Amino acid sequence: MTPFTTLESPACPLPLANVDTDQIIPARFMKRPRSEGYGAFLMHDLRGEPGNAAAVLDDAAFEGAQVLIARRNFGSGSSREAAVYALADYGFRCIAAPSFGDIFASNAVKNGVVPARISEADAEALLSDPGVLAGGRIVVDLPAQLLRVGNKQFAFEIEPVWKTQLVNGWDDIDMTRSYAAAIDDFAAADSKRRPWAVPAA
Amino acid sequence: MSYGSRTIIDKIWDAHVVATREDGQSLIWVDRHLLHEGSFHAFDQLRRRGARIARPDLTFGVADHYVPTRNRGSIAPEIRRMVEQLEENAREHGVTLFGLDDPRQGIVHVTVPAQGLTLPGNVMVCGDSHTSTHGAFGAYAFGIGASEVAHVMMTQTIWQKRPKRMRVRVDGALPPGSTAKDVALTLIARIGADGAQGHAVEYAGSVIRGLSMEGRLTLCNLSIESGGRLGLIAPDDTTFAYLDGRPYAPKGDAFARAVEDWRALASDDDAAFDREIVMEGSDIVPTVTWGTSPEHALPIDARVPDPDLIDDPAKAQTVRDALAYMGIAPGTALGDIRVDRVFIGSCTNSRIEDLREAAAVLADRRAVVPGLVSPGSAAVKRQAEEEGLDRIFRDAGLEWADSGCSMCVGMNGDIVPPGERCASTTNRNFKGRQGPGARTHLMSPAMAAAAAVTGRLADMRPLIAGRTK
Incomplete structure (x- = not known):
């Protein structure tokens, strides 16, 4: 995984709450392999809806945006990692919102995308910030846990473990392999402690 | 530790x-x-x-x-x-x-x-x-x-x-x-x-x-x-x-x-x-969702919210957006909302007891809208057929199908057509969850059955009076 320290790009302001993973990627697009790319399906049906609540994604002002700003409960619902594939393949590397679905946030980190938790007030401030709305650049500073727009800065929260993992670009599986002996020891002891825990049949 | x-x-x-x-x-x-x-x-x-x-x-x-x-x-x-x-x-x-x-x-x-x-x-x-x-x-x-x-x-x-x-x-x-x-x-x-x-x-x-x-x-x-x-x-x-x-x-x-x-x-x-969190059981009544998040849930005798009466602009916008997607006017009584179809199934409510509860409402009645019943497993399907529940669903005019995630998520092609409103025993009323443009109302199996026989969101209680335990 590519280490993440800072990035600077326009931020796309999406003033929606409860953007669930079904909206981020509708189920019918999930049959294809990841290698074919998921970016084209990002919020596909929202963008096709009358009144298009996700029109900002197609607004030239936010071309090249790597940061998405949204309201509370972003990425709730289905565990589909394809939602993160769609965001990442579209170009987003940081989502800033007041709260995230737990599974989504975890999936994001596995794919090098930063789930940055900001306060509700800061989310509203960013969503209406003239600099953001004009397509101005925002800086995501992960080590400092700060978003900077013009001369304003907004603190964000992230699980310390995730921060470490993102900053270092660590891969879970490689890390776990160094625990192979501990896993074997646990399994052996556990089969004595809980002999009923394996499937009968 | x-x-x-x-x-x-x-x-x-x-x-x-x-x-x-x-x-x-x-x-x-x-x-x-x-x-x-x-x-x-x-x-x-x-x-x-x-x-x-x-x-x-x-x-x-x-x-x-x-x-x-x-x-x-x-x-x-x-x-x-x-x-x-x-x-x-x-x-x-x-x-x-x-x-x-x-x-x-x-x-x-x-x-x-x-x-x-x-x-x-x-x-x-x-x-x-x-x-x-x-x-x-x-x-x-x-x-x-x-x-x-x-x-x-x-x-x-x-x-x-x-x-x-x-x-x-x-x-x-x-x-x-x-x-x-x-x-x-x-x-x-x-x-x-x-x-x-x-x-x-x-x-x-x-x-x-x-x-x-x-x-x-x-x-x-x-x-x-x-x-x-x-x-x-x-x-x-x-x-x-x-x-x-x-x-x-x-x-x-x-x-x-x-x-x-x-x-x-x-x-x-x-x-x-x-x-x-402490809740009192006696306060819990048959409940349906009206919007596009499971938190948009109200007792069946309530009215949907009116965004103009909500002070917080972000919350008001969320409600306005949900009502617009659902095609429901602010303040509408839930019981006045007509449905186009029903779905009984999903990992939430497709077990044998769920089917029995729906069948108790549907017995000797006709559904006035189309509907699909997908039992939670092949075994549940066999048991329901042994109990004669499949006859009740079929006689009511509903389709009795095989088991799968089906119309809860629409991946297999079982979808609610765009703009249609579905009374559903599933778990998510998200935009587009049951198909692009589909409108989902979540409820219990007996409430979905009540919607089937009345053609609208309806209280199941009068319909089971004298019928079940």
Whole structure:
């Protein structure tokens, strides 16, 4: 995984709450392999809806945006990692919102995308910030846990473990392999402690 | 690790810690790993690493997300491919599969517990957010993404942070007509769709103790809809009686020994929770959703909100947007909302008791709108047919189909057409969940049956007066 320290790009302001993973990627697009790319399906049906609540994604002002700003409960619902594939393949590397679905946030980190938790007030401030709305650049500073727009800065929260993992670009599986002996020891002891825990049949 | 007073959440956690890093992350042993067609992303990751499944004996596959529920003889090629891909991957890795033609086929969260694979004190994971369902048995069960699925495949473990603990206590008793679905929707409306984020939830109290296993499965299933990592219920005699004799459950002395261990899982009397919610059972009435999030739920006799009366502009906009999508005028009485079809099924409400409750309303009545009934498993389908429930559904004019995730998620092609309104026993009323432009109202099986016979959102209570227990 590519280490993440800072990035600077326009931020796309999406003033929606409860953007669930079904909206981020509708189920019918999930049959294809990841290698074919998921970016084209990002919020596909929202963008096709009358009144298009996700029109900002197609607004030239936010071309090249790597940061998405949204309201509370972003990425709730289905565990589909394809939602993160769609965001990442579209170009987003940081989502800033007041709260995230737990599974989504975890999936994001596995794919090098930063789930940055900001306060509700800061989310509203960013969503209406003239600099953001004009397509101005925002800086995501992960080590400092700060978003900077013009001369304003907004603190964000992230699980310390995730921060470490993102900053270092660590891969879970490689890390776990160094625990192979501990896993074997646990399994052996556990089969004595809980002999009923394996499937009968 | 502290061994003072502990919650059931801590007890299961402590029994599964393989190692804990300095940063607080723990490597957790996984007792059961469940796969479905969507797991192909993880199998692809394994292939790229040239890796194998570490413990195929603890891994089970179920074909459910894409399986056709009708015309299984003529399956669309891209759907067939999804099912075959799972079969090939399961065969290659030596994983037991409840495939399309297996008598044990069904929705993973319906058939796996019925097979006795879900045990109290287990840690269970699956690449599906409704894995929380298995918490009904006192299992620590949660949904994960594809990268974590690949990690569990390769190591039989998962990195986790100890969750915060929340207890939801429901005291007293439910009034007639109120079900586990109504408990869940009432809770989600109260704490919000993100109200339990970061928490593992224990459901407790006399209402919970009084629920059948089916009701407990429904309640725990919906834990994710309030954002909970998982939801569980301490195992008791109801749990043990259900498990005794199931195919994969322990047998004989092993079962007796297991029950002894399982009884010790209950939270200690003075165990501390980070957060507690108390609800009164008698306050919980038949509830339906009106909007595009499960938190948009109200008692059936209420009116939908009016955004002009909401002070917070962001909240008002969310309500306005939801009502616009749903095609409902502000302030409309729920009972005045007409529906175009009904769906009875999904991992939330497709078990035998769910079908009985819907059938009790539908018996000797005709549905005035079309509807689909998809039982939760092939076994549930067989049992319902033995009980004659299929006749009741068919005689009412509803379609009786095979088992799968079906119209809850629409992956197999069972969708609600654009703009149509569906009374649904499922778990998500998200925009487009049941198909592009589909409008979903969540409710219990008896409420969906009431919608079928009235053609609108309707209170089921007058319709069962004198009919059931």
